[in-house]
Amino acid sequence: MAEKTYIKMDDLAVGYNGKALIRDICIDIKKGEIVTLIGPNGAGKSTILKSITRQLSLIGGKVIFDEQNLHKMNFRELSQKMAVVLTERLKTDLLTCYDIVASGRYPYTGKLGILTEEDERKVDAAMAAVHATELGPKDFNAISDGQRQRVLLARAICQDPEIIILDEPTSFLDIRYKLELLSILRDMAKRRGITVIMSLHEIDLAQKISDRIICVKGDRIYRYGQPEDIFREEMIRELYSLDNGFFDPLFGSIELPQPTGKGWSGGSADQEGSEPQVFVISACGTGIPVYRKLQKKNIPFIAGILTPGDKDYQLARLLAARVITSPDFEALAEPAFAEAAEAVHRCSRVIATDFPIGTMNRRIEELIELADREGKLERV
Amino acid sequence: MSGNAVRTTTLPGGGGYHAENFRRRSRCLLVFIIMAAAFVVITVININSGNVHISVGEIARAIFLREGTEKNLDIIWTIRLPRIIVSMILGGALALAGFLLQTFFENPIAGPYVLGISSGAKMVVAVVLLAFAQASFQVTSLTLILAAFAGSLLATLFVLVISYRVPNMAMLLVAGIMVGYICNAVTEFMVTFAEDSDIANLHVWSQGSFSGMTWTNVAVCLVVVGIGFILTMALSKPIGAYQMGENYARSLGVNIRIFRIALITLSSLLSACVTAFAGPISFVGIAVPFLIKGTMGTSKPLVVIPGCLIGGGVFCMLCDLIARLAFAPVEMNISTVTAVFGAPVVIYMMVSRRKGR
Incomplete structure (x- = not known):
């Protein structure tokens, strides 16, 4: 199948205050792919994501999104195509989870933002998709971090995006919801052709869900490729500068270093x-x-x-x-x-x-x- | 018929949070009804009480039929009615300005008075008043509003510059209070060295009062605040998105730069209008939005904005009534009363928020 490039990062340089943190980013992404950024803390995964979502202005290069220059599209047009789930804590005041999810319909509602019945149905469907229906009437501040993450995902879903960008979406979730969130994403990508770009800390999960992996380290993209090529013991060891433990590529598990026999109770x-x-x-x-x-x-x-x-x-x-x-x-x-x-x-x-x-x-x-x-x- | 059938599925019988939404809408409606009732009652009490007592029947006749004794008509039409209307409009404007500033700074304690915006307006108005008095020019309400608007913007921009340098809620308030002190000091300085005859007006005005309003004032207030309200309503959708933070708002298609400029301009315009006519008035801008959100149980701008307008109006009418009557014939300045009712609300708010965290 001759799929064409959907998102093209062309010689991108990203960073803060005009200073490039990461440069020479050249990446092609196809429609419906799940692309995961991995790399050590502070490597700049979020910086890249923030640049794609236009929270940060680019230092150089451009992003071509569906044959348009992403940073030249108007905000409204972009908002009907791209949804985000951010890491930042959301401070809200007297808003229910339903309100938060419903805000995803913003790009489609009229001047005063009143929901139509179709909008309400989409909100319902999105909440059901993340199993958050019962959270609807609860105050957004009164629920757990994991529940919040699901509500925010529902919000992104009901924005009806073509591409969804998530910054460490699994951070606060327990394993059940981690798996659930990732299977929802896979479902969206494979059944509805929604492109997913996200950063993950759990490399074991990244290995299992992603079509492509972007490794971020230093001031370049360290590697870009398919999980089979990325998740090799030496590659991960080098990416994360592991000198204290192992990554097992077969099961994606991480192991502490070998016992040395040394300790406070003797041994030298x-x-x-x-x-x-x-x-x-x-x-x-x-x-x-x-x-x-x-x-x-x-x-x-x-x-x-x-x-x-x-x-x-x-x-x-x-x-x-x-x-x-x-x-x-x-x-x-x-x-x-x-x-x-x-x-x-x-x-x-x-x-x-x-x-x-x-x-x-x-x-x-x-x-x-x-x-x-x-x-x-x-x-x- | 079929429309009805669809509707019933989303109303209470539907269960889940749609029933909840219905309950919340009813609650908002109830708040509006209560405020409307309070508005009528306070208006009537306001007109019939004072040095001269006028009965309800006479009021109705005077207002709707323009009948009654010359003296009563005069009191109602030239003294009490304009004052009531202005206090209502300006109260609404203050609450709206407070709501806009709270949205902008993502801080529930922001308001035109605490951030020094009222004081900034007061300072520039004082300068203009004195300058005009020196040159023996007549000061028009338009000049006053423009002066107050310039002062408001000046103070807001100053606070804004500080808030970008120190992104911290507490520091923002400290900065605002400092700006307020500086502006007040400058005003006091000028008042000290001004001719007594020049400052007679200034002194009354700078304490905050709704007395001496004319129908021209009413018209100007109505136009300025009316425009401010309509523009604020037009912003209610982006305000709703902005309540989730700048980045989510941007991802929903809000042009943040333009939106912020609009917020600052609108809030400055509204608080400028208040300061120009009634002087600096404290606490309404914080207390009313808080009360409205609390009683309505939501912070959705679509209901909170009109809620603030009406609630602020009713609150100020009530405070003005108390200012006039509590120690009659001596009239208190309006800030004294708004502070007595507003400050406890602010304290309660801080305590309850701390508990909520």
């Missing part, structure tokens, strides 16, 4: 590099809770014997000091077994979880017996 720098004292024998995901527990106590450990396709492996890779591996779909390899037996000898604790043992990993039983004989075995 020279212990670093010494072998861990705990060996976790697990498979099929049964090791994950054990790893997390050890990590919380800051106890380094060895994990084994895992195949790269095992669920445990994905986390052990990030958290364990060492992972003893053996190839997928093969009987446990001899070198791996020898290494594991050696680990059992050296560690003071061997933790074995409950997992199925079959033809391929038969020798695990030997390992557990060995640990038992040495009196180090703990079963969980």
